[in-house]
Structures are given as C-alpha cells and as structure tokens.
Amino acid sequence: MSKKICMVLVFLLTMAGMLSAQTRTVKGNVVFSEDGQPAIGAYVSVEGTKIGGITDVDGNFQITGVPASAKFVVVTYLGAKEKKVAIADVMKIIVEPDSEVLEGVVVTGMQKMDKRMFTGSATKISANDAKLDGMADISRSLEGKVAGVSVQNVSGTFGTAPKIRVRGSTSIYGSSKPLWVVDGVIMEDVVEVSAEDLSSGDANTLISSAIAGLNSDDIESFDILKDGSATSIYGARAMAGVIVVTTKKGRAGQNHITYNGEYTMRLKPMYSTFNIMNSQDQMGIYQELQQKGWLNYAHTSTASDSGVYGKMYQLLSQYDPSTGKFALANTPEAKAEYLRAAEYRNTDWFDRLFSTAIQHTHSVSISGGSDKTNYYASMSIMDDPGWTNQSKVQRYTANMNLTYKIFSNLSLNLISNASYRKQKAPGTLSSSINAVTGEVKRDFDINPYSYALNTSRTLDPDEFYTRNYAPFNIMYELDNNYLDLDVFNFRNQAELKYTPIKKVELSALASVKYSQTTREHNVLDNSNQALAYREMSTSTIRNSNPFLYTDPDNPYSLPETVLPHGGIFQRTDNKMYGWDFRATASYNDQFGEDHMLNLYGGMEVNSVDRHAVWFRGWGMQYDMGEIANYNYLVFKKSSEDGADYYTMGNSRERRAAFFGTGTYSFKGRYIVNGTVRYEGSNRLGKSRTARWLPTWNVSGRWNAHDEPFMKSLYPYVSHFALKASYSLTGESGPSWVNNSEVKISSEIPWRPSSGLRESHLYIASLANEDLTFEKKHELNIGFESGFFDNRINFAFDWYKRNNFDLIGLTNTPGVGGEVRKYGNIASMKSNGVELSLTTTNIKTKDFSWSTNFIYSHTKNEVTDLLTSQRVIDLISGTGFAQEGYPNHSIFSIPFKGLNSEGLPTFLNESGNVTVTDINFQNSDPDKLGFLEYSGTSEPTDVGSFGNTFKFKRFTLNVFMTYSFGNVIRLDPVFKNSYSDLSSMPKEFKNRWVVPGDENTTTVPVIASRWQNKKYTSLSYAYNAYNYSTERIASGDFIRMKEISLSYELPSKIVKAMKMNSMSLKLQATNLFLVYADKKLNGQDPEFFNTGGVAVPVPKQFTLTLKLGL
C-alpha cells in the first residue's frame, strides 16, 4: 500500500519537474535477470550525453537534468551485457550476466566486491572453466589457468597437495603455501607439510591437501587473490596469496536436479617412453659386473639384496632330498640356460604393477529456491580401483547449503559439508638422507612406480628374490605391506545477516571444522619387512643382518631377533578441531550523484587444535587372529636406542583479528581503497607485544573507460582500467619457530644402560623476545583492457615484492647456549609480470573460436641470509637459499671429466680436482664457492595457451600448459657398486669401458671391486656424480594438458527423454609433453620420483555425462 502511495507521489513530483524545466529526472532500478538481485554500481548513462549515474546498493539510480530530447539510457556493468533501454520516468532495467566478459564480482571470502570498485589484483575463474574432469582434487586443475599461479604436480597420488605458488615463494623456511578460504572460512591443514616435504613421498603427504574432501562439482568459482591489496583483509596470514573457493548455492525459481558422472581410464606407463635397458643389455652389464669381481658366489649368495645371480646361487645349493637333485645343476650348461632365460625375460613391471581399471565419480545435486528459501544439496561418490597395485581410493561427500529469509532484513545461511575417504597405499617409511655420503634412501620401499623404473627387467615377476636377506616379490609384498588411510572431514557453518537500516548490513558467521585421519601401516607376518627382522638362516647373514639385535649387556651374545612372530602394526592419528567466529558490519552509501562510499569492518577469532598420536606395535599376528605376540627384547632394544615406543603431541593455534576496509569512488571512475588489519596469534608465544601485527594496504583504481573522452573510442577501446596498490602483509613463519618465550621440552637423555634412564626437561629453544611475523611489502601496478567490444581482453600486472623479517638461521655469540638460532634475519625480493589475453577470434551464429593465453614471470632473490647451508642441502632435492641467489637454488659439484680409470673427478672446496675428497657436510660459507649454480628449482615462467572451438552443440577445447626457468636434479642412478637388481638407463651404454674413453664420454665406469678397495670412499665419488653439473636437466616443458570434445544434446531429444539438459564430454588429460629436456629421458619434469607414496599424474581419458532433470 505504502509502495503505491510512494509511486503516485513520485509520479506527481516528476510531472511537476517536467513542467518546470526542459530537463527531467530519470529514476530506476537495475537488477540481474538471473536472480533478481540488484546490480550495485552499474553505470547508467544517457545516450548521446555525458550525463549519467551509478546505481546504489539496492540497484537504484537517479539521473537529473536529462534533456527532454534524450531517448535511451545505456547501462554498462562489468560482468553484464550492455543494455540500451528507452527512457521512461521510472525504469526497471534487467541486465543479463555476461560470462564472456570477466565476471563482475570479486569474492574475497569476506566481502563481495564489484569488480569495478576492486583495486587489487585478483583473478576469478569459474569452476566450469577450471575443472579437469577425472581429477578428483580440484586444486590440481588450477594449473595454467591463472596468471601468477604456478601449480606443480610433484605427486599425482590422491590426497597429496600439488605445490602451489602465488607469485613465487615468499619465505625461506616457511611453507609459502597460499591460504585456502572456502565460503569465507579458512581451511586448516590437519598436518603441516613443508614445501620440501610435499615432494618427499612420505606417507603424511597423503593428507596434505586441505581441499581433497571437496567435491569438485560443488564448486562454483575460485577467486585467486594475488597482491597485497586483495589479500590484506587476511593480513597476517596472507603473505603467500589467498585462494577463495565459493561453493554452489540454490537460486530462486530455478529448481534443478543434476547428475554428473565421470569415468576415467588411465594408461599404464610404458618402457618405450623411458630410457631403460632391456634385459639383454642389462645382462650384458651384469656380465661386466661379474668380470669386475661383483656378483660372485661368496658375496651374492648371502648378499642382503640380490636378483637373478643371487637366485641362481641359491638354487645351486638348494637340495631336494626326495629327488636327490639340486634345484639347479651346477654345470656350465645349466647355469648358462638359467641366465639366458633371464636375458630374454624383459619383464614389463609397468604392466604387472599398473592397471587401466576405470575410476568413476558420480555426483547428484538438487538445487532451487523461492523468495524465502534457497537450497543446494549434493552427494558424491568417487571410486578409484587404483592406477597401481594397492592404491584404491573411495571418497564420499555430502554438501548442503541453505539460505532462509526470516524477515526481509534478516537471513540465515547454513552450510554443512562432510566427506569420508578410504584409501590404500603401498607401505612406506619416511625417507632419510645420509649427509655424509649424500645418499637419499628409503628402507623397504615398494612404490610401484619407482620399483618399475629401478628394478631390473631380468627378474621373473612371479619369483621371489632377496631383499634385506629375506625373500622378496613386489606383488606379494604390496599385498602384505600397505597403508590404510581413513580421512574424515566435517564442516558446519552458519551466517546470520541483518540489515537494520538500508545502508548497513551486520553479519555474524560461526563455523566448526573437524577432521580426523588415521593411517595404519600394516606389515603382515610374512612380508619382506617382517621377515627381515628374523632372517638368520646362515651365520654370515646372522652376523650381518642389521635388523637383528645383539644384547649389549652380554658381551658374548649372538644376534637374535626382536620380532620372532607376526608383523609390525603402525598407527598414526591426526585430529584437527577448529572453530571460527566473525562479526562484521558494512556500510554502503552514496552522497549526491558522484560519491560512493563503502565501509566494512569487523573482528574474527579462530581456534585450531591439533592432536597427533603415533604408535608402533610389534608382533601383530595378522594371520593368527590378529593378536599381538611381542618379544620383550623389542622394548629393551628401543630403550637402549632411545627410540620412541609411542608418541603424542598437541598443538594449539589461536588467532584474533580486527579489520576494516574502506572504498571511496568518485563518479565511478576514481576509486581509492584502504585496509587495516590488526592480528594477534599465539604462535609467537606469550609476549604481548610480538603477537600483534598490524597490516595494511592503500590502493587506487581509475576506470578510464568511463571518462567522457574515452567514449569516442568505443567500441574500439571498450574497457580500460588502471590500478595500483601498496601493502604490507605477513605470515607467522614456520610453525616450529615459536620461541618468543623460552621453549622447554622433555627428553630422555641417552645413557649407556637402560637402568640409568631418567627424563629431563631441557631448553629446546631459547627465548627470542624480538620474534615477529614474516612480512612483505608489495607494490602492484596493473591494467585491464577490452577492445572491439571486449572481443579482445588484455590484463597486465607488474609487481615488486620486498619480503623482510623472514626467518633465517643466524650466528650468535652462543653464550645463551645456542650458536645458531632462528630469527627474523633474512630478506628476499622478488618481482614479476603477469598477463592474460583472451580473444574471440571468430564469432558467428554457429561457430566460435576463442583463444586464451596466460603468461607469468616471477623472479626472486634472497638478499639477506646471514648463514649458509651444508653442501648436501644445496645440491639435493629442491636446493636451498643462498644470499644473492633465488630461493630454492640448486647447486652442483663441478664435474671435471673422467680420469684414466673412468672414475669421475670433481673440483672440491680446496680447488683441487679429486675423485673422492668431497665433503658433503661442509657448511663454511667461505668454502661453498666451488659449487656451481645450476638454477632454481622453482619455475620462473609459467602459463598456458588454450583454444576453444564451438560449432553448434560441439565444443572442442585444446589446452596446453607450459613452465620454464627451473632445473631438475636427475634421478641418482649412479653407484659405486651395483647389484643384480639394478636397472640401468641406456646412458650406461656410453659408459667408460677402456682407457681413452674418457675423451669421448662423461658416463663413469662401472667400478670394479678392486677399485672400491683402492678408493675406500668411492661412494662419495658416485654420489658426487649424481649431484654434479652432469646430472642436472632443464625443467622446461610444454604439456598437452587437455583435449576435450563435448556435445550438448539438442533440447528436443532431451525433452523427449523428460530431461532438461544432457551433455557428453570426452577428455584426454596429460596426453604428452610437447617439449621437455631430452636429458630427462621420459621422466615427468613436474614429478619428484622419491618413492614412498608418490606417483606421477597419469595420462588419462575421461568420459563425462551430465544430466539435468
């Protein structure tokens, strides 16, 4: 009723206005066609004039002084199609969203901002565009999609996180991981896995992905916040960028039920793509080994690891009393025949250990709504029978998102999300590095991928050979030694929004998160790992098997087993419970016609509790009713070694923050923005000064395309905006540096006998009152532009970052008790550019072709780092930081050719050319100069090139990603001694064989037993070779990431089937590398072959079926 009166009044007033002058006032309201929501900040201009206005928070606008002659108004709104409407006094304008143009709203996780008002550097990408079908973890699909974001699939195993960097690394010891925010709530990892550990292949990488529990079909969009202006609302946690995930919501009036099914087939890797010797060549090498004194009966028959030769020797002495014969007759013919069989064997381990079984995902969602309620609910199941043996995954998710309008000014949003995952993985122990010889090793590794690559093809896959003195067969071992993983994630959140007066919105959000992961490592009774603990069949083995135990209390005792029965059961539990509360207020106002003000502020508190338990049980008899039959010696031994029996740990994170941000816009063209956040964390200890960090940003934007003088360039220049920001953000640094007050821990000091044990408290870390957050200043300048009516869109950003107060190791006088301490002493600077170019090359009624090119370049340099690392840290893995070099630089030992014996020679720290005199532990800064800088392990230039062709109902998408600028350490395949298990790459064909070869080859000789005697530390030489300038390859690659063809069924057919929509899509992912360094020999440049649970991302084909009912 009152509305009607109002309308009448308005009408009367307008009439009055018309009477009094030649101009008139036009009023109206702009809403979106999709959901009827107001379009905030749309620019409404009178055609042919410079007169115009901006819509307010309710989408209302008012333009005065409109000449009577004017006939149309034009509504421009970023993210909507431009609309021309005939002038009426009171107008209701409906705009259509335009997905072709960048979407109009930036979601920071706290606020939704009109892109035209947004001063920061952020990229929005819809899940539809990002999603890679058949890739259950959606974080992987961001690869190449966003300028400035690099995604490295260091392992493709489900649950492992890819290495994601937003504008490169931001910390030296910290993780540099971006912050994941889902529906406004920060996702916390259940365990903290550092950047290096991500590529370690260790079991805890399986739970390193914070969003592996999200069903990718539930995701609406990603917003990647890159510069300090975009991220400053997260202040002291946002140094490494923020990835905001928005999940789907129901929409009024649109009731849907959809089904999405994906069926994925993965190809088995093939030996033809790798440079591995066939069994004939391999046997040739073994013969050479035999000539050089290896593989002889005495050593090989009782060696800890052996293959065909060891087996042959064992068969020779295996007497069968019933037949009166030996298993293999000790005649030259019988032996030759045995070896010839191996020569022709050419076992295809990939074929045996990998499977093409179909992985399928089904998800069903229901959504819809009315004026009062919107709902979205979904369930999904992912079932992966496993690409490799023992890698099954099942994941179930449920998601619900409800919005209810209690009153017109009060609404409640409830989101609930749960997922459960059950996974199997090959049993694995953590890897370790021997700093003395430089060898990286993992005991009992049975990773199928690295097994296939590193195991001789001469072995019979159905036969047992010897490993750790005990019988070993990979298929049998995988069945008897595996990890069971259970992951449960749960999130509940509620948000209340209240609009007491028109311009003010108050909101309160509360959420709880819980996740629980259980990892059970089952080493069954007869697995090689269990049998190794009781293998003492001969006195030689008894004396040399390191898993046996010799009682120190009895000097005359013989080695004995600590595991006479059963296997080993290990369990690791990680729990995470967190809650968040946030209260915010926003104020939107428009003064006069030209001034718009948006204020937003609030406070939040977060709490995360983590709990971890580790337990190892000995003597679990899996075969005998699952009973623990343990030997007391195992406790005696652990106690003497000071080993853990079980462990338990708790950690607690508490954060509180106050924040405020304000945006002012003048005429919709000139926008300034400022943000402050004051954040406190308990991580830095009880010091009340160190724990608080104020962060801020100032930024501005100029929407040049709205300038009157630019109108004449329309539509040639349809969009042009400039922006700049300067900010300070932070991060609390690596979690283990939290000693703003003294950190006292407990320990059991080593004592010569268990009777003398006592427990101590000790100072684990001295106090550092000055400990503070790691910080970053960032300057960002960029522009966005659109040409020819936005047929060509071009965006460009340039940034410069100054990271300071980074945690580093420093020398101290040591008088406090620690000569080297972690403190805020390091700094790093970086800069880069990002550009994205989207063009619509052809657009006709039936056919369109669009191209998308993304490029980003980032470069960083460590400018202050008072101390240096050991040689081994600089040359292995992902390298380390050195002053004056990029973060994660890899160095190499300078290779100086082979000597006349075929042994590799190197330059050492004293400037001498040497074979074995390399000290991997040296960390004296003055003596590291001999190492040659090989490059950084982090790509500097990444991006993608994509083309989409649409013809009628067909869409063809060809998407390539590329990455340049990093180097890769080649697999360490060279050793001072090999066994008859070793498989060798074909470069061994070029190895040094006779004197003189050193002039033509750089592949060292297969060292003879005699040479190993002569040079007692020959392992140093071969490990140095593995880490030398010879064994480094460029990591550059161009990858055919995706080719897909999709077809949308015509609505006639679909309707006939009583459905709304139906589409089919066939997608090939990860097909091949267009370009990669030849030196890699088929090794995936993104992947770190570290064994454990790591496997590369497979080549796969996915069929997707989408049904809308």
Next chain:
Amino acid sequence: MKTFKISYILAATVIFGLSACNKFLDTTPDNRATVDSEEKVISLVGSAYSENDHILIAEFYSDNVDNYGVQYTGTSRFFDSIYQWSELQESNNESTERIWGSYYSAIAAANQAIIAIDELGGPERSTAMSQALGEAYLCRAYSHFILVNMFCLQYNKKTSTTDLGIPYMTKPETTLAPQYERGNVAAVYAQIEEDLEKGLALVGDDNYTVPKYHFNKLAAYAFAARFYLFYEKYDLVIKYADMCLGSSPATMLRDYDVLATMPNGSPQQQPTTLHYVDPSVNANLLLFTAFSVMGQAFGAYGTASMYSHGSYLATYEDCQAAQPWGTSAYKDAPSVYTGSMDRVIFWRCPRIFQYTDPVAGIGYVRTVYPALSTDECLLNRAEAYVHLGDYNKACDDLNLWVHNCNKTKDVMTPESIKAFYDKVDYWEWNKATVKKHINPVFGAVEEGSQEEAMYQCIVAAKRIESLGLGQRWFDVKRFGIEIHRRSMNMAGKPETLTDSMPIDDPRRAMQLPVRVIAAGITPNPR
C-alpha cells in the same frame, strides 16, 4: 553528541576486546612445559650438564700425542687441525663450537632453573628446592670453569685481571643475538667461586634417582678441590678434598684390583670400559655422557691412527717409563697396539654406538666419562700439600694413589723423590725423559730443588691418572710446560720437530669458534 557516545562505546569495546583476546592468545601453541612444580625444576636442572665434551680436543692439544703420519694415515681434517693447534674451521660433535654451545646451554638450563626456583618461592620452600638450587649453582660454576680453562689463559695472580675472560651468564638469554663483553679471567674465577660456595652450601643427594649423573655432595667437594687448586687457595683444596675422600680414602679410590681381572684383548674392551664408567664404582663421582669418538681415538680403533699416544711416549715419558714409584707395574696394564697403529693406552672411556637408523648404520658415537673422580681429587690434595710445603703429607697421598693402581710396594719419601729426579735429565724433544722444565703460573720454582721434585712427581702421577681424559692439557697450562709437535719416523722415534708451544704462546687460550667470532665476540689474540 551521539557520535561522541558511539566512539566512546566503540573504544571501550575495542579495549575490552583486546584484553579478552590477549587472554585467548595466551594459550600455549604446543606441548612445551611450564616449569611450575618442584618436580619439574629438579628435572630441568638435570639438563644442566654438557653433552659435548672438551676432553678430546684437550687431549689432542696436550703433549700426550705424537704424529705417526709416515706409517699410519687414519685422520680427518678435524684431527689434523686440533693436532696442529690451528683454528678449527669444521664443526663436528667435539669441535670448539659444540663445546662452547653445549656448556653454555648447560648454563642456560641452570639459569632457567634458578629463575623457576625463585618464582616457586626460592630455596626456603623446601629441602628439595634448596638442593636443586645447589645443583644449579654447581652446574653453572662447573660449565664456566671448563669454558674459562679451555678458551682463556690459565688463571694466575699476575695477569688474570687483564687476560680476556668469557661472558659469565647469570640469566637466560632472551633476545636473538645480544652482544657480550668477555671481561677478564680473574672476574670469571671470582664468580665461579661465588656460585661454587652457594652450591656447596645447598647441595644434597636427596633429589637424585641416578646420583652419579648429577652434582652429588662428593662430586661437589671434588670439584671444589680442583677449582681451588686452580685458584691457588690451597687450604680450601685440602678442606674439600678431605670432605670428599673421607676418613678412609683408600676405600674411595678406583677398583684397580677389579679392573686387573677384567678380560683383556680387543673384543673385550667394551666390558672393561663400561666398568670404568660404572656408577657403582666409588671412584666415579660425576659421570658425563658425550657425543664423542674418544672411545675410538683413545682405544683400539683406527680413528686418528695418525696421532697417537705411542710407544715412544709411553716408554720414555709416562706409563711405561721409570717413575719415582718404580717402573710400569700398573694393575690395569696399558694396552699396546702395533701393526695398524702405534698406540699405548689405558682402556678408559667406552665407545658405544647409538643407532638412529640401524639399516644404514647411522647414529651417534657416544661415550661416558668420569668428569670428577676420587683419584684425581687425591692427587689434587697431594699437590695442595706441596704448595703448602707439607711434603710428607703429599707423599702419603701419592703413595696411597700409587699403591692403589700399581703393584709396587715401595714407599716414596720426599728424599726418594728428589733423589729420583736428580738423576733424570731434562726432557728434550728427541731425547725424552719424565722430567720437563716447569715454569708454573703460581710462582717460580727453583730447578733442582726439593720443591721442583715434588711438583714433577705430582705432574707425572696426574699425567698417568688422566691419560685419555684430557686433564693433562690443564697441567701443561698451569705448570708452564713448553710442549712440542713431533713427527715420528718409520721406527716410531722422533724424526722432526714441527712446532713448539712456548709458555707464553697465545694458543694456550684456544681460539673461539669461527661462528662465535663472526657474531661479534672478541677473539683471542693471535
């Protein structure tokens, strides 16, 4: 007016919010301990003992090793540089950096405990607290004592007020890298005395479950005896040595009769060495564990076979040479190694391997050593008697020591000692004897006098008593003995003299670790 109110309310909210938040943020981030009970204090003091020893370096710095490089090549850059008295560039478990860090770390634990005791109500709170405080003071004093003797010139009344000392830490360090002044040796000694006296007054044995790994009462007295000997307060040496040794010192000395029956031969070294450091042995007053290869370097291992206490040294200078008490009839006979090395050594500290990865054979080489023993205490008392001119009492103690470890029944008298040394020539690098020139820091001694003979005898006894335990280096410093570096020939005899360390050589104060100097601490002059 209204806005005024609003801002008032806002300000109040923020202030309230902040203080509430601060409480919220006081939650400890991990399972770190807060030292808030007596039990925890006692537990914390338990870590006020260094786990990195100074002994290996001290022994290698002393004149107890010669260079057998022409025959035996077992060495490393670490052993090379310590043998050559050069500045250590490398860091390992027994480098100067670890010694510095580890003893100061022990001091930090003591200081932290002292603060915690104060916060809990001080020593008045209970006997347990006062004894814990006593232990903390003793630990603090002991660690500083080792550091000042390793890294500074020897204490003496003439130059110690100007000789560079070491920072004396009485509070835990709370900032990243604060700067320190080194002060002077005399000041450090004064502070050690203060802590020692406080510790002696409070120390007790009630808190300990494994007393021999803590400053028990007897260990405290033995430490006091050694300290006052170095501090030239000889009455106090006798006072505390008496308290340590009690009325029947013979029962307190090392059980050499037992050691003599222990199995001999290479594989049996382990039981013998483990017995040497057994806490049930009365002679062991305070035992330290260490990340140390001394069990190898002073044992039947090829480690550092280039540098050995060889047969030449043994035959002419110490354990196989004729001494005032007779020739080498030690109950626990020295082990002689030939073939892979030229080494004559008593089995003392064990070599134990602690596996962290049994498969790779990776772990730590460990040892246990007696930091304080009754035998050493007895010899300290004997020396104090010499200083006070009571040669008969000194002889009583010397005889007690000799008859415990040596099969001889001969009884020494001041006269017999003088007579013995009168007949011995002074040591020359290629004509070694048991008599080296002494120029003690505590005052000139006339050569050929009764006094000199007594000192010579004490020094000789101590050298044998502490062989492989590092104490010789401190006697070299205190008695002003010039020492040398000799390279032996294929016959194991001195071939060349490669270096000498005269009594005023600045290298007698070991150079501070490289990183410590880099961090701004004044280095020792060179």
